């Protein structure tokens with residue numbers, strides 16, 4: 407594993423206030439401890455030092471969950487379908503605004519499940535999935551459904567032209583070169599084309615409770631940049647796209663990740679059922695976030711919708 411020093415994505419300053427320290431609680435790919443700092447100039451939160459791009463195969467091993475769907479128990483498939491339904495409902499108005507024959511790109515498509523769900527909803531569109539690694543099984547599944555697949559680093563992927571909708575679900579925080587990738591996205595969109603970005607929110611109420619390192623949004627060491635609502639807004643102002651909508655989203659999976667990090671940090675006994683397929687915990691965390699939203703709090707997940715003018 408090689409690491410590199412970096413500076414603030416949003417303002418270029420390199421002075422930070424230490425915020426959080428942690429190890430790879432989720433995949434244990436390295437024993438190295440990583441640090442998040444808050445930019446002293448603008449408040450942006452980023453990992454520094456961070457793994458180099460060359461270390462990507464180490465921190466995204468072949469059994470990384472998005473790459474492996476061939477041995478999932480039935481319960482996981484059911485939850486996968488529920489997750490698809492949630493994600494699809496977030497995108498439905500955007501999906502229906504895509505003209506007949508229009509192009510949709512899922513940047514960071516993982517196992518392609520969202521694209522397969524979109525295929526059912528809008529069979530009249532052209533769909534394309536992009537990710538840095540796509541397994542042979544997943545490629546076959548997508549191509550069978552008429553979805554084109556591009557296997558490439560997201561920052562340099564050869565995207566199609568004249569795209570109506572680009573989806574980036576939990577992706578921007580993983581990028582090594584955010585600005586290059588967003589310029590590429592802007593370039594591939596047609597005029598009036600839409601981008602949907604979902605990413606953790608550093609202002610989530612639970613992010614402040616576990617800010618020292620257990621917060622699931624940190625996801626050491628794969629999350630490189632973490633955004634507040636204002637930070638995300640600033641990033642897209644720079645990219646030259648107009649924000650049309652922002653909203654907080656429920657974040658039960660970030661809560662599950664927090665729970666696992668707490669378990670590891672506190673040395674609590676291993677509960678094997680503290681995983682993303684635990685329906686009871688997922689339900690409890692979803693209810694907790696729903697109550698928080700009702701009380702006017704901000705959750706640890708957010709969606710921003712942007713238009714290229």
Ligand SMILES: [Zn+2]
Pocket residue numbers: 414415416417418419445446447448449450
């Ligand atoms: Zn800054």
